[in-house]
Amino acid sequence: MLGSIPTTFFFLKPMTSLNLIKIAKMAGVSRSTVSRVINDHPNVSEGVRERVQRIIHDTGFQPNLSARSLRSRRSNIIGLVLPQTMDTLFSDPYFPVLTQGIARACNDYKKTLALFIEGSDKDIGQRVTQEGLLDGFVVQSVKLQESFSKKILNSNIPFVFIGRPDDPRHSFIDVDNIKGGKLAVQHLLNLGYQKIAHITGDLDTNAGKDRLLGYQMVMQELTPGFDENLVCMGDFLEESAYKVVPSLIQKGVDAIFVASDQMARGAIRGLADLGLRVPEDVGIIGFDDLSPAVSANPMLTTIHQPVREFGYKAVEMLLEKLENEDAQAQQVIMDVELIIRDSCGAKQRFIEVERH
Amino acid sequence: MLGSIPTTFFFLKPMTSLNLIKIAKMAGVSRSTVSRVINDHPNVSEGVRERVQRIIHDTGFQPNLSARSLRSRRSNIIGLVLPQTMDTLFSDPYFPVLTQGIARACNDYKKTLALFIEGSDKDIGQRVTQEGLLDGFVVQSVKLQESFSKKILNSNIPFVFIGRPDDPRHSFIDVDNIKGGKLAVQHLLNLGYQKIAHITGDLDTNAGKDRLLGYQMVMQELTPGFDENLVCMGDFLEESAYKVVPSLIQKGVDAIFVASDQMARGAIRGLADLGLRVPEDVGIIGFDDLSPAVSANPMLTTIHQPVREFGYKAVEMLLEKLENEDAQAQQVIMDVELIIRDSCGAKQRFIEVERH
DNA sequence: TTGTACGCGTTATCAT
DNA sequence: ATGATAACGCGTACAA
Numbered sequence: 001m002l003g004s005i006p007t008t009f010f011f012l013k014p015m016t017s018l019n020l021i022k023i024a025k026m027a028g029v030s031r032s033t034v035s036r037v038i039n040d041h042p043n044v045s046e047g048v049r050e051r052v053q054r055i056i057h058d059t060g061f062q063p064n065l066s067a068r069s070l071r072s073r074r075s076n077i078i079g080l081v082l083p084q085t086m087d088t089l090f091s092d093p094y095f096p097v098l099t100q101g102i103a104r105a106c107n108d109y110k111k112t113l114a115l116f117i118e119g120s121d122k123d124i125g126q127r128v129t130q131e132g133l134l135d136g137f138v139v140q141s142v143k144l145q146e147s148f149s150k151k152i153l154n155s156n157i158p159f160v161f162i163g164r165p166d167d168p169r170h171s172f173i174d175v176d177n178i179k180g181g182k183l184a185v186q187h188l189l190n191l192g193y194q195k196i197a198h199i200t201g202d203l204d205t206n207a208g209k210d211r212l213l214g215y216q217m218v219m220q221e222l223t224p225g226f227d228e229n230l231v232c233m234g235d236f237l238e239e240s241a242y243k244v245v246p247s248l249i250q251k252g253v254d255a256i257f258v259a260s261d262q263m264a265r266g267a268i269r270g271l272a273d274l275g276l277r278v279p280e281d282v283g284i285i286g287f288d289d290l291s292p293a294v295s296a297n298p299m300l301t302t303i304h305q306p307v308r309e310f311g312y313k314a315v316e317m318l319l320e321k322l323e324n325e326d327a328q329a330q331q332v333i334m335d336v337e338l339i340i341r342d343s344c345g346a347k348q349r350f351i352e353v354e355r356h
Numbered sequence: 357m358l359g360s361i362p363t364t365f366f367f368l369k370p371m372t373s374l375n376l377i378k379i380a381k382m383a384g385v386s387r388s389t390v391s392r393v394i395n396d397h398p399n400v401s402e403g404v405r406e407r408v409q410r411i412i413h414d415t416g417f418q419p420n421l422s423a424r425s426l427r428s429r430r431s432n433i434i435g436l437v438l439p440q441t442m443d444t445l446f447s448d449p450y451f452p453v454l455t456q457g458i459a460r461a462c463n464d465y466k467k468t469l470a471l472f473i474e475g476s477d478k479d480i481g482q483r484v485t486q487e488g489l490l491d492g493f494v495v496q497s498v499k500l501q502e503s504f505s506k507k508i509l510n511s512n513i514p515f516v517f518i519g520r521p522d523d524p525r526h527s528f529i530d531v532d533n534i535k536g537g538k539l540a541v542q543h544l545l546n547l548g549y550q551k552i553a554h555i556t557g558d559l560d561t562n563a564g565k566d567r568l569l570g571y572q573m574v575m576q577e578l579t580p581g582f583d584e585n586l587v588c589m590g591d592f593l594e595e596s597a598y599k600v601v602p603s604l605i606q607k608g609v610d611a612i613f614v615a616s617d618q619m620a621r622g623a624i625r626g627l628a629d630l631g632l633r634v635p636e637d638v639g640i641i642g643f644d645d646l647s648p649a650v651s652a653n654p655m656l657t658t659i660h661q662p663v664r665e666f667g668y669k670a671v672e673m674l675l676e677k678l679e680n681e682d683a684q685a686q687q688v689i690m691d692v693e694l695i696i697r698d699s700c701g702a703k704q705r706f707i708e709v710e711r712h
Numbered sequence: 713t714t715g716t717a718c719g720c721g722t723t724a725t726c727a728t
Numbered sequence: 729a730t731g732a733t734a735a736c737g738c739g740t741a742c743a744a
Binding site for chain 3: 030032044072073
């Protein structure tokens with residue numbers, strides 16, 4: 001019975017997969033000529049070029065990428081490695097925006113973006129350095145696993161860090177976190193706050209360390225008898241800030257520089273639980289300026305970092321490296337900016353500031 | 357002068373890229389045998405297998421993926437297509453979580469995930485259907501571009517929709533949005549609210565339509581003289597809800613079912629601007645239950661949809677399709693759940709409900 | 713300007 | 729169980 005299946009069956013799966021040879025035959029030229037047309041080589045006569053292009057267009061032919069990358073040793077795929085634990089990864093709006101910038105650059109430069117998220121399996125280093133898969137990759141440089149670092153350093157596939165890595169000889173792009181910390185504290189001091197606390201980011205990251213450093217530098221310089229107890233540990237996530245608020249209030253702080261907008265929201269929630277309002281009772285400045293975290297109630301004053309832009313730039317750095325593999329490692333530091341909204345109380349305190 | 361470049365130059369680029377032949381020579385066997393070992397073919401004697409595996413391990417050899425997929429016609433890369441405009445994409449926590457579920461499945465099944473975000477360039481359909489790049493892809497089915505739909509339907513590369521597409525003959529996975537809408541409204545009615553409004557999602561999407569439908573069904577059945585004017589248009593994003601709050605308050609509503617948590621936050625902010633508190637003055641229920649949107653102040657009562665899980669499941673459906681290309685299209689609807697927190701006022705109104 | 717021929721590294725078929 | 733050999737589709741040096 002099965003044997004009675006009509007032969008029209010074969011028409012269902014066309015399996016017509018086109019290739020250079022078929023196009024060449026249709027155009028009455030050789031395979032090489034078609035290849036040259038596709039790759040925009042100069043030495044093709046105008047008539048032939050047009051004829052071939054017409055056929056390619058009409059048939060919808062697209063060259064096989066596997067074959068192409070096997071031969072040319074270029075896959076035109078670049079990787080994005082996010083080596084953080086999956087649970088915290090996407091509750092932080094930083095990563096989506098970063099990914100967006102990177103994806104946009106890949107679109108613009110006609111690259112395919114492969115996404116690697118370190119999960120339960122530890123062989124992400126294997127996958128990323130696997131031959132013939134990626135031309136290079138961009139890697140978020142927080143909490144890199146030892147085995148992963150070793151793997152990528154031993155391979156000769158180019159990569160660019162996002163965020164300053166521990167070994168600063170590698171190419172990386174980052175924002176000026178120290179300046180960001182300074183800007184925040186200076187603004188609070190300008191507004192007349194007396195006792196300014198800091199809830200840190202994850203101090204295993206350079207971003208967390210540097211934001212703290214900026215805070216400390218300004219506090220030590222401008223506030224006599226600066227008390228290190230005004231610093232509380234956080235981890236960039238909301239809950240960590242929520243928890244430490246009561247202890248800070250007990251110390252009598254009137255403003256807090258919080259190392260991420262997520263945590264700023266946690267802090268505001270913690271203050272609300274204590275019946276305290278922002279900015280009337282306590283002034284708050286966050287860090288990141290990423291939607292939707294800033295549109296809390298009240299709107300957050302924060303330090304803007306151009307995440308989307310440096311995701312884009314990271315790809316460009318990588319592509320440069322691919323063009324010229326012997327180029328020097330490149331380090332780029334992007335600027336940050338104070339964005340004044342409601343949570344710092346600038347509007348209420350403006351007149352007071354004017355007096356100085 | 358150039359001719360005087362020392363020949364040691366050649367040593368700089370080791371170009372030692374291993375391949376089957378080199379491994380074969382080291383092991384004293386043929387290329388085929390090495391290939392068999394790598395692919396776990398049964399017909400290899402134990403001694404040879406161990407010897408070859410040892411060399412592979414010691415050298416760190418990994419087969420070239422381009423060559424492999426050229427020959428086997430399997431790239432082991434699957435695509436994720438997010439065909440929304442880039443600006444709104446990542447301000448919605450839905451997409452990061454979805455991506456996370458998909459990435460996890462790709463890890464588990466040893467697939468590489470390629471991310472395609474529809475940007476300014478319109479040739480995403482070209483890229484996705486390009487031969488030899490993807491084995492298949494998963495596509496978020498909101499607002500598909502005409503040209504894109506045509507492209508993927510004409511190609512014979514398998515795909516699975518996330519969210520019910522307009523043509524329900526395709527494989528897709530979705531949640532029961534109608535039930536979600538019903539659950540929300542029923543809960544508000546149970547709590548004794550009298551005038552329940554709805555701020556819709558983007559009504560160009562089936563999710564937006566279905567949540568509205570669930571609302572309408574319950575309201576028409578259980579509230580006599582249901583007023584269609586209680587429905588306001590939104591687009592899933594915060595700002596759209598923020599704007600319509602005043603008009604709803606004028607109509608005297610005492611509760612709002614909002615079609616996304618993002619919008620729920622916008623609504624709460626809008627109410628705060630009018631001096632109204634949630635849930636004391638107005639009860640709110642959202643939809644999504646995605647961190648961090650739910651940890652607003654107050655914590656959101658909302659409809660939970662298992663976004664991470666259905667991202668994962670979508671990949672599994674795609675992989676099944678790859679195994680068995682002639683299989684029937686598959687449609688999967690996942691369940692939703694009411695999560696009671698603070699914004700609906702259940703705690704305050706509990707006793708009142710008990711009386712009934 | 714165009715065509716011929718070889719090789720990229722792998723898997724699969726066919727011998728042995 | 730193992731090895732020789734033929735594809736897979738493409739790019740390019742070289743020849744014409």
